[in-house]
Amino acid sequence: MSDYNSKKNEFKVAFSNLQEVVDKISELLHCPVTLEDETHRLITYSKHDIHTDPARLETIISRQVPFKVTQRLWKQGIIQKLNESNQPLRIKAIEDIGLGNRVAISIRQKDDVLGYIWVIEMENTIDQVGFDLLTVAAETLRMFLIKHRLQQRKETEGQQRFFWRLLNNSYQKREDIIEGFNKLQVKIPERFAIASFRFSTRITSRQEQQFITYLHANQDLEMVFYHIDQYDFTLLLSPKHPRITLQKLPDIIEDIVTSLSGKEKGAIQVIGGCSQLYTQIERIDKAYREALTVIDLKETYAGELTSTYGYWELGVFKYLDIMIERKAEDSIDCFPISFLTEYDEKNQTNLLETLEVFLNMDGNVNEASKELHVHPNTLNYRMKRIVELTGIKLKDPKLKLDLYLEFKIRRWMGK
Numbered sequence: 001m002s003d004y005n006s007k008k009n010e011f012k013v014a015f016s017n018l019q020e021v022v023d024k025i026s027e028l029l030h031c032p033v034t035l036e037d038e039t040h041r042l043i044t045y046s047k048h049d050i051h052t053d054p055a056r057l058e059t060i061i062s063r064q065v066p067f068k069v070t071q072r073l074w075k076q077g078i079i080q081k082l083n084e085s086n087q088p089l090r091i092k093a094i095e096d097i098g099l100g101n102r103v104a105i106s107i108r109q110k111d112d113v114l115g116y117i118w119v120i121e122m123e124n125t126i127d128q129v130g131f132d133l134l135t136v137a138a139e140t141l142r143m144f145l146i147k148h149r150l151q152q153r154k155e156t157e158g159q160q161r162f163f164w165r166l167l168n169n170s171y172q173k174r175e176d177i178i179e180g181f182n183k184l185q186v187k188i189p190e191r192f193a194i195a196s197f198r199f200s201t202r203i204t205s206r207q208e209q210q211f212i213t214y215l216h217a218n219q220d221l222e223m224v225f226y227h228i229d230q231y232d233f234t235l236l237l238s239p240k241h242p243r244i245t246l247q248k249l250p251d252i253i254e255d256i257v258t259s260l261s262g263k264e265k266g267a268i269q270v271i272g273g274c275s276q277l278y279t280q281i282e283r284i285d286k287a288y289r290e291a292l293t294v295i296d297l298k299e300t301y302a303g304e305l306t307s308t309y310g311y312w313e314l315g316v317f318k319y320l321d322i323m324i325e326r327k328a329e330d331s332i333d334c335f336p337i338s339f340l341t342e343y344d345e346k347n348q349t350n351l352l353e354t355l356e357v358f359l360n361m362d363g364n365v366n367e368a369s370k371e372l373h374v375h376p377n378t379l380n381y382r383m384k385r386i387v388e389l390t391g392i393k394l395k396d397p398k399l400k401l402d403l404y405l406e407f408k409i410r411r412w413m414g415k
Contacts, residue, residue, distance in 0.1 A: 008133065011140045018144050022046050025117065025137045029130050032056065034118040035141070039213040040065040043115065043148070051122040054098030067219045068097050074214075074259070082106045083113050083206070086138070088131045103131070107138045107145055112205060114145035159184055163225035163236060167194070169285035177281055189224055189238035194287035195253055195274040197233045197260070198295045207268070208233075214259060220244050220252055232295075234288065239277070246277050250309035257309075271295050275311050293318070300412055304360065316401075320408060327409050334406040336390040343389060351389075354382045359404045363394070 010028065015021045018035060026033040026046030033046040034056055042063045045056075058066050072094060073079045082089055088105040101121040107114045117138060119126060126134075162180050171177045181188050199207065211233060215223040221244070224236040244252075257272040273294025275287035290311035297317050298305045308314060340352040354372060358379070361368040369379040386392070393399055 008136050011133075011136050015140070015144075018141065018148075019044050019047075021137065021141055021144065022117075025119070025134070028133055029119055029126060030124045031122060031126065032120045034059065034120075035115060036065065036118065037115045037145070037148070038113045038209050039216045040070050040116070041216060051120075053100035053120060053122075055100070056118075056120060058098070064216060066097075069099060070213065072097055072099075079213075082116065086135070088126075088134045090126075101125075103134065105134045105138050107141050109142060109146060113209065114142065114149055117141070155184075159186070159225050160227050163227050163234075166225075166236075166284045167227065167234065167288040171282075174282050181281075186224065188281050189222070189236070191277050191279055192224070192236055192238050192281070192284075192287070193249060193275045193277050194284065194291045195235050195237050195256075195272065196288075196291040196295050197235075197257065197270050197272045198299070199231050199233065200269040202230055203228050203233060211260065214256065218252075218256075220248075234291070236284065237274075246310070246312070249274055249277070250313060253309040254307075271298050273298060273309055273311070293321075301408065304408075316405065317408070320405075320412065323405060324409055324412055327413070334403070336386075336392050336403060337406055337410070339390055340386065351382060351386050354379065355386055355403070356407045358383060359400060359407065363400075 010024060011021075015024070022033050022035050022044050023046050032052050035043045035045065036059075037043055042059055042065075045060055055066060055069050059069075070079070073091075078089070078091055082104055083106060086106065086108050088103050091099075091102040091104060093099060093101045103119045103121065103126045105117050107117065117134060119130075119134070162184060165171060166177065166180075171180065178188065197211075208228060212223070212226070215221070215226075215235070220240055221237045222240050224238055226233065226235045228234075253272045253274050257270050260270045261268065273291050275290035278284075278287055294305075294309065294311055294314065297314065297320070298308065301317065305314070305317065311318070336355070337352065340355065344350060344352050350372075354368075357371050358365075358368045361371065365376050365379055369376045372379065374382075383394070387394065392403070
C-alpha cells in the first residue's frame with residue numbers, strides 16, 4: 001500500500017469532533033494546523049505545537065485572524081484564489097505581518113466556502129502527497145462545518161429578525177429592547193452608529209461572506225448586528241476604542257467602500273453612508289433613517305456628495321426632503337431657471353447648464369470652465385449674458401444659495 005493510501009485510510013475512521021480531525025491532519029503532515037470559518041474566525045487548532053509563527057499565535061489569542069493579515073491576503077488576491085478553488089494553495093511567507101510559509105485549502109459546499117484549513121510549514125515542507133491528503137481532509141471536515149454553519153445560521157437569522165425590528169421601531173419600550181439583547185446574549189453597545197452600504201447588484205452569499213470577513217477583522221469597529229435587504233447591507237456598528245470619534249467614522253466607511261468596490265469595468269460598485277454616533281439604543285431607528293438618507297442622496301447627487309459619508313456632513317442636503325415637499329405645494333417656478341430653459345431651447349445655447357456648474361463650483365471660474373470643457377473667457381462671457389437676461393445678482397449669497405438648491409430640487413424631481 002502506498003504512503004498516500006495508508007494515510008488516506010486514517011480519515012475513514014469515525015471522528016467525533018472537529019478537534020480530532022485537525023489533530024489528525026497535524027499528525028500526518030507533521031505541521032501545525034489551524035481551522036477557521038469563512039469569516040476567518042478561529043474554530044480550532046492542532047494541539048501540542050512546539051513551533052508556530054506570530055500570525056498564528058495572535059490568531060489563537062484573539063480567536064480571529066489579525067486584520068493586517070486578512071487585509072494583505074485580500075490585497076494580494078490570495079483569499080480570492082482560495083475561494084475559487086478546491087485545491088491546496090502554497091503561500092509564501094510575508095515576514096512584515098508575521099506570516100510564515102503556509103499551505104491552505106478552502107472547505108466548500110459546491111460554490112459556498114464553509115471555512116479554511118491552514119498548515120504552517122515550519123520544519124517540514126508539504127509535498128504532493130500532503131496536498132492530496134489536505135484535499136481528503138477538507139472533504140472530511142465539510143460535513144462537520146455544514147452542521148456548524150447551520151447552527152450559526154439559526155443564530156444569525158434570529159439576530160437579523162431582531163435587528164430589522166429595531167431598525168423599523170417595532171419596540172416601543174426601552175425595556176423590550178434590553179430584553180431582546182439579553183435573549184440573544186449580546187451586549188448593548190455604549191456607543192453605536194448605523195451604517196448602510198448599497199450594492200449595484202443584488203447581494204450574493206459570497207459578497208455577504210466577504211463583507212462579514214472584512215468587518216470581523218476591522219480593528220476600529222465591532223459589528224454587533226447586520227441585515228441584508230436585496231441590495232442594501234445595514235449594520236449596527238460600535239467603536240472599539242474611545243479614539244474612534246464622529247470625525248473618524250467617515251474615513252472608516254470610505255475605507256470599507258474602497259475595499260468592496262471594484263475598479264475594473266463592470267465591477268460591483270458600493271455606496272456607503274453612516275449615521276451620527278448615539279448612546280441611547282432606542283434611537284436606532286433614527287440612526288437608520290440618517291444612514292439611508294446619506295446613501296439615497298449620494299445616488300442622486302453623486303458629484304456633489306462623492307466624498308460625503310456621514311449624515312452630519314450633508315450640510316443643507318439634510319433638509320432637501322422638506323424643501324421638495326414645499327416645492328411640490330408651490331406652483332411658482334424659479335424665474336431664472338425657467339427663463340434660461342426656454343432661452344436655451346429657442347437659441348440652441350447652454351446657459352442653464354453653465355449656471356448650474358458655476359454654482360456647483362462656488363463661482364470658481366477655472367474649475368467651472370474645466371467641468372464644462374470651455375475656455376475661462378467663454379465662461380465669463382456666458383455668465384455676463386446670464387446676468388443680462390435674468391437680472392440675477394450673483395454676489396447676493398442668499399440668492400446664490402436659492403438657485404443652487406433649486407437646481408438640486410429639480411434633479412430630485414427628475415426635471
